[in-house]
Amino acid sequence: MRAAATSILWRDGRRLSPWRLLVALVLASAVGFWGFISVQNWAGASTLENRSPWFAGYVDATATPVFAFEDVEETAARDIVLSFIVADPDEPCTPTWGTAYDLDEAAAELDLDRRLARVEQLGADLSISFGGLLNDELATVCTNPAELVRAYDQVIERYDVSTIDLDIEGENLTDAVAGQRRAEAIATLQERRRAAGDDLAVWLTLPVIPSGLTEDGTTFVQQMIETGVDVAGVNVMTMNYGEAREEGESMADASIRALQATHRQLGIIYELADIELGSATLWRKIGATPMLGQNDVVDEVFTTKDAEELNAWAVETGIGRMSVWSLNRDVQCGPNYVDLSRVSDACSGVPQGDVRFADLLAKGFTGRLDSVAGVVTTPEPRDPSDFIDDPETSPYPIWDEDNAYLAGSKVVWYRNVYEAKWWTRGELPDNPVLNEWEVPWTLIGPVLEGEKPQETPTLPEGAYPEWQGTAVYDKGQRILFDGTPYESKWWNQGDSPEAYAADPDSSPWSPVPLDEVEELAAEWEATGTIADRTSTEGAAESAAEEAD
Structure with missing residues (x-):
C-alpha cells in the first residue's frame, strides 16, 4: 500500500526535484485566482x-x-x-x-x-x-x-x-x-x-x-x-x-x-x-x-x-x-x-x-x-478530416441513407467497415445505442491504410446477352450490364440492374456471386463459351407461370 500524496514535497515515495518543487509551489500559489490547481492534476x-x-x-x-x-x-x-x-x-x-x-x-x-x-x-x-x-x-x-x-x-x-x-x-x-x-x-x-x-x-x-x-x-x-x-x-x-x-x-x-x-x-x-x-x-x-x-x-x-x-x-x-x-x-x-x-x-x-x-x-x-490514480480523464477531440470517407480509398461503398442493404452487405462509414445483420435502410451504422442487438450493423474494423475499392467482377462481351430494356426476362435468366453478370430473381421487363445498388430488395436483379464469376471467367477463357446455368427451379417456375 502506498500513502496518498498529502504534501507537495513527496509523491510516490520519491522526493520532488527542486525544479518540480518550484513548479508545484507556483501552481499552489495560483489557487486563489484559478479556484484550485492541484498537484494531482499536474502530475x-x-x-x-x-x-x-x-x-x-x-x-x-x-x-x-x-x-x-x-x-x-x-x-x-x-x-x-x-x-x-x-x-x-x-x-x-x-x-x-x-x-x-x-x-x-x-x-x-x-x-x-x-x-x-x-x-x-x-x-x-x-x-x-x-x-x-x-x-x-x-x-x-x-x-x-x-x-x-x-x-x-x-x-x-x-x-x-x-x-x-x-x-x-x-x-x-x-x-x-x-x-x-x-x-x-x-x-x-x-x-x-x-x-x-x-x-x-x-x-x-x-x-x-x-x-x-x-x-x-x-x-x-x-x-x-x-x-x-x-x-x-x-x-x-x-x-x-x-x-x-x-x-x-x-x-x-x-x-x-x-x-x-x-x-x-x-x-x-x-x-x-x-x-x-x-x-x-x-x-x-x-x-x-x-x-x-x-x-x-x-x-x-x-x-x-x-x-x-x-x-x-x-x-x-x-x-x-x-x-x-x-x-x-x-x-x-x-x-x-x-x-x-x-x-x-x-x-x-x-x-x-x-x-x-x-x-x-x-x-x-x-x-x-x-x-x-492521478490521471484525469481528458477529452480527446479528433481531427474531422480523419472521418472523411473517400470512395477512392474505401474497400466498400460508402453508406447512403437512401440505399437499402441486404444482410451481409458491407459499407464504409467514418473510416470504418460495417456489415449488415439484416435488411436495413436509413439506419446509421454508428448509431450510438448501448445494446448491439438494437442496430442492424456490426462493426468489422477500420479502413486500412492503402485500401482501394474492390473491383467489380466482370465477364467479357458475349459471355451473356447484354441487358435490353424492352426484353422480357424469366426467373433465373442471366445478362451482362456494363460487364457485370446479373441473374433475374423473378419475371421482369424494363427494370435496369443499375437499381440494385440503391434498392437490392426491390430490384428483380442480383449480381452473380464473385466466386462463381471467377469460375465463369476461367470457363470462358478456356472454351470460349459458358454453359447454361439458368436455375432449374427458376425455369420450372417460369414454365408454370406460362401455363397459368
Missing part, C-alpha cells in the same frame, strides 16, 4: 493511453481459511484488491468487512492493519473494494448523503488508499435510486480529495455477458459519469455467463467477446456525455476479472489455457487492468476435496499443479495499481 498530465496496464488479484478478507495476502510467497508481492466493505446490518452507515467485523474489530481480530502495513513494506499497492454480491453496499441502505460520504471516507482514510473499487452486482445494481445516491457521494468525495491534492481513482466492477454490460450496468456507469465522477475504468467480471455463452465457446473466447462489447458500450456512454475518447484510451479504461477454475455455473470452467489465451489477447489489445477472483482460490484442491463442481473459497477446482493463474494473467501487466 496526471501524461495520458492514460501511455500508462502501463496493471494486475491486482482480489482477496476475500473474511473467507475461511484466512488468506495470508501479506505473505510474499502467496502473492509474489503483487498489488491486491481487498474485499468487501459493506454496510453493517444494524447500522447502515457503518462500514464493515463482510458484515463480520467493523474496521476496529478487523484490526483486532484479523490483525488487518498490521498485515496491510506489511503489504506496504513489500512495496505492493492496495485497493479497497466496496460491495460484492452477498451483502448491502453502503449506498444501498445508507440514505443520508453526508453520512454516506463520511462512511466511504472513513475507509479510504483508515487504509490510506488512492484507488477504490465499487463491485456493484445483484440487488445493489438493480436499485437505480441507490445508484444515483452512490454516484453523488463518490463525486463529492472525489472532488474534495482532488481539491486537497489527493488522488482518488474509482473503478466500477460490474457483471457482464458476451454481448456486454447489462442495462442496469450501463445505467450505473452513466449515473457515475453524468454526476461528475471521473471514472478510472470499468472492470467486468468475465465469469458465470450461463446461457449467454454460445455452445462450445471457450471461456477465453466468451470473455474476449464480452470485453469487446464493453469497449463499444463505454465509448457510447462517453459520447452521450459529450466526452470524446480515443479507442486506445477506452481500452485503458477497461479491466477483466475472470473467476479462476470452476465457476459458479457448473459447466463453466476457466482453465489455465483460457488464462493464457485471455492474457495474450488482453496484452495485445491494451486493456488497462487484469484481476482475478480470487487469490484465495489460486491453488489446486487437495485430495480431501471430492466434489470439484462445488465452488470452494480456498481452491480452484481444476488441475493446475504448481502453476498459478495469477502468474499467467499478470504476464505483460507491468504497471502498478496506483500508477494511474
Whole structure:
C-alpha cells in the first residue's frame, strides 16, 4: 500500500526535484485566482493511453481459511484488491468487512492493519473494494448523503488508499435510486480529495455477458459519469455467463467477446456525455476479472489455457487492468476435496499443479495499481478530416441513407467497415445505442491504410446477352450490364440492374456471386463459351407461370 500524496514535497515515495518543487509551489500559489490547481492534476498530465496496464488479484478478507495476502510467497508481492466493505446490518452507515467485523474489530481480530502495513513494506499497492454480491453496499441502505460520504471516507482514510473499487452486482445494481445516491457521494468525495491534492481513482466492477454490460450496468456507469465522477475504468467480471455463452465457446473466447462489447458500450456512454475518447484510451479504461477454475455455473470452467489465451489477447489489445477472483482460490484442491463442481473459497477446482493463474494473467501487466490514480480523464477531440470517407480509398461503398442493404452487405462509414445483420435502410451504422442487438450493423474494423475499392467482377462481351430494356426476362435468366453478370430473381421487363445498388430488395436483379464469376471467367477463357446455368427451379417456375 502506498500513502496518498498529502504534501507537495513527496509523491510516490520519491522526493520532488527542486525544479518540480518550484513548479508545484507556483501552481499552489495560483489557487486563489484559478479556484484550485492541484498537484494531482499536474502530475496526471501524461495520458492514460501511455500508462502501463496493471494486475491486482482480489482477496476475500473474511473467507475461511484466512488468506495470508501479506505473505510474499502467496502473492509474489503483487498489488491486491481487498474485499468487501459493506454496510453493517444494524447500522447502515457503518462500514464493515463482510458484515463480520467493523474496521476496529478487523484490526483486532484479523490483525488487518498490521498485515496491510506489511503489504506496504513489500512495496505492493492496495485497493479497497466496496460491495460484492452477498451483502448491502453502503449506498444501498445508507440514505443520508453526508453520512454516506463520511462512511466511504472513513475507509479510504483508515487504509490510506488512492484507488477504490465499487463491485456493484445483484440487488445493489438493480436499485437505480441507490445508484444515483452512490454516484453523488463518490463525486463529492472525489472532488474534495482532488481539491486537497489527493488522488482518488474509482473503478466500477460490474457483471457482464458476451454481448456486454447489462442495462442496469450501463445505467450505473452513466449515473457515475453524468454526476461528475471521473471514472478510472470499468472492470467486468468475465465469469458465470450461463446461457449467454454460445455452445462450445471457450471461456477465453466468451470473455474476449464480452470485453469487446464493453469497449463499444463505454465509448457510447462517453459520447452521450459529450466526452470524446480515443479507442486506445477506452481500452485503458477497461479491466477483466475472470473467476479462476470452476465457476459458479457448473459447466463453466476457466482453465489455465483460457488464462493464457485471455492474457495474450488482453496484452495485445491494451486493456488497462487484469484481476482475478480470487487469490484465495489460486491453488489446486487437495485430495480431501471430492466434489470439484462445488465452488470452494480456498481452491480452484481444476488441475493446475504448481502453476498459478495469477502468474499467467499478470504476464505483460507491468504497471502498478496506483500508477494511474492521478490521471484525469481528458477529452480527446479528433481531427474531422480523419472521418472523411473517400470512395477512392474505401474497400466498400460508402453508406447512403437512401440505399437499402441486404444482410451481409458491407459499407464504409467514418473510416470504418460495417456489415449488415439484416435488411436495413436509413439506419446509421454508428448509431450510438448501448445494446448491439438494437442496430442492424456490426462493426468489422477500420479502413486500412492503402485500401482501394474492390473491383467489380466482370465477364467479357458475349459471355451473356447484354441487358435490353424492352426484353422480357424469366426467373433465373442471366445478362451482362456494363460487364457485370446479373441473374433475374423473378419475371421482369424494363427494370435496369443499375437499381440494385440503391434498392437490392426491390430490384428483380442480383449480381452473380464473385466466386462463381471467377469460375465463369476461367470457363470462358478456356472454351470460349459458358454453359447454361439458368436455375432449374427458376425455369420450372417460369414454365408454370406460362401455363397459368
